[in-house]
């Protein structure tokens with residue numbers, strides 16, 4: 001296991017209160033600012049994600065790219081108890097850490113982690129989980145795969161009228177073909193929310209929020 005991951009888990013388990021989701025989130029942010037940079041959405045862009053969740057009030061959420069479970073924890077903290085999150089992560093070790101952190105925060109029953117690559121998991125989602133479409137989709141895995149996976153989600157009917165799609169890191173590292181597609185597609189209403197890269201004061205980044213008409 002990567003040493004940075006081990007130190008994050010130890011840091012969180014030792015310094016945050018079990019069952020206190022907000023305290024766990026704040027502790028991960030402190031680690032990201034003071035110990036080691038992490039590719040979580042982070043506290044600043046995280047507030048944009050929180051606002052989007054509170055606005056849309058989804059019952060079904062899909063996340064592409066779990067990493068260590070920070071953004072799924074953040075979304076779970078804003079959702080009503082009857083909503084659930086499915087999050088896809090291809091790195092098994094990362095998914096195991098995410099599960100450990102979710103258990104520590106007491107939200108593991110509401111976040112279903114699937115280990116696999118998005119391009120192979122998305123086509124099986126509706127059959128396996130009996131889902132017609134998601135109310136909310138958070139895309140945060142690999143900028144060069146955002147567009148292909150959006151098209152895959154469209155193809156399998158997982159995006160419907162009213163689905164809100166939040167895409168992270170659209171300025172840095174960037175997802176230019178995704179932005180070009182969604183901004184020039186009359187089926188979506190879309191807007192950029194500018195911020196900075198996670199745990200960084202200097203690099204400009206942003207989150208694109210799009211709603212299917």
Ligand SMILES: C[S@@+](CC[C@H](N)C(=O)[O-])C[C@H]1O[C@@H](n2cnc3c(N)ncnc32)[C@H](O)[C@@H]1O
Pocket residue numbers: 039040041042064065066067068069070071072088089090091094116117118119140141142145
């Ligand atoms: C930026 S991190 C996700 C951060 C997380 N959403 C958060 O804010 O806490 C991206 C993650 O996506 C995973 N990933 C990249 N490409 C993927 C793919 N095609 N399928 C599944 N997971 C992928 C990586 O292993 C990595 O853990």
Ligand SMILES: [Mg+2]
Pocket residue numbers: 039040041140168169
């Ligand atoms: Mg990100």
